[in-house]
Amino acid sequence: MATKKINPQDMPVEDKLKNLYQLQTIYSEIDKIKTLRGELPLEVQDLEDEIAGLQARISNFTADINTMKAADSVLRRNIEQAKALIEKYTRDLNEVKNNREYDSLNKEIEYEDLEVELAEKKLRENAKKEGIAAEEIEKIREIIDDKKLTLEDKRGELDEIISETRQKEEELRDTAKKKEMLIEPRLLMAYKRIRKAARNGLGVVCVERDACGGCFNKIPPQRQLDIKMSKKVIVCEYCGRIIVDPELVGVKVEKKAEAAPKKRTIRRLKKAEAAPEVKNEEEA
Numbered sequence: 001m002a003t004k005k006i007n008p009q010d011m012p013v014e015d016k017l018k019n020l021y022q023l024q025t026i027y028s029e030i031d032k033i034k035t036l037r038g039e040l041p042l043e044v045q046d047l048e049d050e051i052a053g054l055q056a057r058i059s060n061f062t063a064d065i066n067t068m069k070a071a072d073s074v075l076r077r078n079i080e081q082a083k084a085l086i087e088k089y090t091r092d093l094n095e096v097k098n099n100r101e102y103d104s105l106n107k108e109i110e111y112e113d114l115e116v117e118l119a120e121k122k123l124r125e126n127a128k129k130e131g132i133a134a135e136e137i138e139k140i141r142e143i144i145d146d147k148k149l150t151l152e153d154k155r156g157e158l159d160e161i162i163s164e165t166r167q168k169e170e171e172l173r174d175t176a177k178k179k180e181m182l183i184e185p186r187l188l189m190a191y192k193r194i195r196k197a198a199r200n201g202l203g204v205v206c207v208e209r210d211a212c213g214g215c216f217n218k219i220p221p222q223r224q225l226d227i228k229m230s231k232k233v234i235v236c237e238y239c240g241r242i243i244v245d246p247e248l249v250g251v252k253v254e255k256k257a258e259a260a261p262k263k264r265t266i267r268r269l270k271k272a273e274a275a276p277e278v279k280n281e282e283e284a
Contacts, residue, residue: 008184014230014248017204019182020191021249024204026176031201033165033172040158047151054144061133061140068126075119075126082112082119187233194240205236206246215239 008016089109096102180188195203198214205213207227212219217238219227227234228245235242246252 008182008187011182011184013232016183016187017230017233017242017244018249019179020187020204020242021206021244023176023179023183023191024195024202026172026179027195027201030169030172030176033169036165037158037161040154040161044151044154044158047147047154051144051147051151054140054147058137058140058144061137065130065133068130072123072126075123079116079119082115086112086116191242194235194242198239198241202241204242204244206244206249206251208246212236212239212241212243214241219243 008019011019086109089105089112093102093105096105183191191203195201200214202214207213207219207224208216210219210224211217215236215238217236219236223234226232227243228247230245230248233242
């Protein structure tokens with residue numbers, strides 16, 4: 001006979017709390033695996049972003065160089081045209097008929113000379129800028145090469161850790177999905193919200209030494225009794241985590257040690273014990 005599937009909403013609160021705590025235990029194991037990876041995933045991502053940014057800078061410098069080279073071609077063509085006009089105007093000077101034509105040709109020659117000087121100045125400036133850009137590209141390429149070597153090492157280290165823990169993590173995630181099916185959606189959503197907000201990823205904690213196992217704030221006796229009864233889901237009034245009774249989930253918690261009596265109290269007890277003996281001697 002097939003076993004009837006129980007609706008998570010119809011489960012007793014005790015079972016809901018047990019399932020939540022077991023789910024938390026699974027997620028804590030997954031978090032430990034992530035901790036093994038440490039900052040490596042972020043470091044790999046940062047290096048990839050840095051390399052992409054540096055390559056973008058090279059592209060920008062290359063585009064600037066190409067723009068300046070195109071401008072250089074126009075300037076050289078202008079210089080050739082200006083020099084050709086200067087030669088023409090110089091030949092025409094030998095054929096002038098009056099001073100007016102002579103002065104006009106000289107002005108044209110001066111104008112074209114200035115155009116040549118200006119174009120050559122711009123060519124020198126562009127050559128200097130192109131040289132600086134080429135040096136920057138070379139420096140950036142060296143930086144990229146170093147970054148790529150570091151990235152390769154980090155990726156190798158990360159891939160090694162992932163390969164070692166992939167199977168265990170997949171098994172844990174499958175187990176977590178199955179466990180989530182035993183928890184009512186509204187409670188599961190609330191738990192995930194609490195877990196996401198918690199700095200250490202703990203959404204469900206036990207009572208430890210009369211305090212919340214998440215934030216370690218004291219829990220009033222009456223509230224502890226409610227937690228122990230497990231009749232409803234109770235959250236910490238300080239950190240918002242769900243609190244469960246350790247006995248319910250089979251967790252052994254170290255009990256709070258009783259404070260040792262003070263020396264003054266011990267001396268008083270000794271005096272109280274000695275007093276009847278003195279009184280008995282007087283009566284005798």
